[in-house]
Amino acid sequence: xxxxxxxxxxxxxxRGTSLTIQCQVDSQVxxxxxxxxxxxxxLTLIATANQGSEATYESGFVIDKFPISRPNLTFxxxxxxxxxxxxxxxxxxxxxxxxxxxxxGPGTRLTVT
Amino acid sequence: QKEVEQDPGPLSVxxxxxxxxxxxxxxxxxxxxxxxxxxxxxxxxLLMYTYSSGNKEDGRFTAQVDKSSKYISLFIRDSQxxxxxxxLCAMTAxxxxxxxxxxxxxxxxxxxx
Numbered sequence: 001x002x003x004x005x006x007x008x009x010x011x012x013x014x015r016g017t018s019l020t021i022q023c024q025v026d027s028q029v030x031x032x033x034x035x036x037x038x039x040x041x042x043l044t045l046i047a048t049a050n051q052g053s054e055a056t057y058e059s060g061f062v063i064d065k066f067p068i069s070r071p072n073l074t075f076x077x078x079x080x081x082x083x084x085x086x087x088x089x090x091x092x093x094x095x096x097x098x099x100x101x102x103x104x105g106p107g108t109r110l111t112v113t
Numbered sequence: 114q115k116e117v118e119q120d121p122g123p124l125s126v127x128x129x130x131x132x133x134x135x136x137x138x139x140x141x142x143x144x145x146x147x148x149x150x151x152x153x154x155x156x157x158x159l160l161m162y163t164y165s166s167g168n169k170e171d172g173r174f175t176a177q178v179d180k181s182s183k184y185i186s187l188f189i190r191d192s193q194x195x196x197x198x199x200x201l202c203a204m205t206a207x208x209x210x211x212x213x214x215x216x217x218x219x220x221x222x223x224x225x226x
Contacts, residue, residue, distance in 0.1 A: 033212070058213070102214055
């Protein structure tokens with residue numbers, strides 16, 4: 001498995017501001033993933049972050065809105081920029097181990113007012 | 114149409130009951146099928162995964178995949194109040210390197226003592 005921590009665990013932000021979410025994993029991994037879990041909706045992949053290269057974004061998600069950094073093999077950040085109430089969601093990072101197994105962090109609960 | 118459909122529930126059962134949780138999907142390219150358990154305000158926890166069709170058993174949990182019907186199930190025997198959580202199915206295809214997980218919306222399970 002993997003031990004993953006996220007900071008902050010929750011936040012309340014005003015519209016138009018930005019929030020950076022941190023994800024730390026207990027040992028080195030090649031790929032890290034960022035998901036969004038909106039109320040009543042399924043977990044949706046935002047982007048894949050590979051150390052040393054640009055993140056790969058899924059359809060409907062753009063780098064200007066969700067810039068991602070991956071400075072080393074145990075850490076990544078996701079920024080939610082110019083927030084609106086529609087960005088209120090739980091944001092989760094995950095890592096892949098054992099080929100297929102993907103493990104998730106505890107999530108960051110974001111409320112935008 | 115969503116790629117993965119899952120009844121949101123809630124599904125309420127008495128302690129000791131056999132629980133059946135199900136998902137249907139539309140993309141025949143999916144090859145790995147996962148089940149996650151998510152407690153309130155926690156990240157998803159990987160329970161088990163299955164490759165292609167067939168059954169897999171792990172303790173009180175049994176996962177089944179019927180690719181011909183595009184239907185997967187998770188059975189929980191002798192259900193316990195501690196099993197009360199939201200259960201998410203997820204699946205992945207080789208076209209994404211088995212990295213992108215596509216989730217159902219989750220079924221909320223309530224096991225009463």
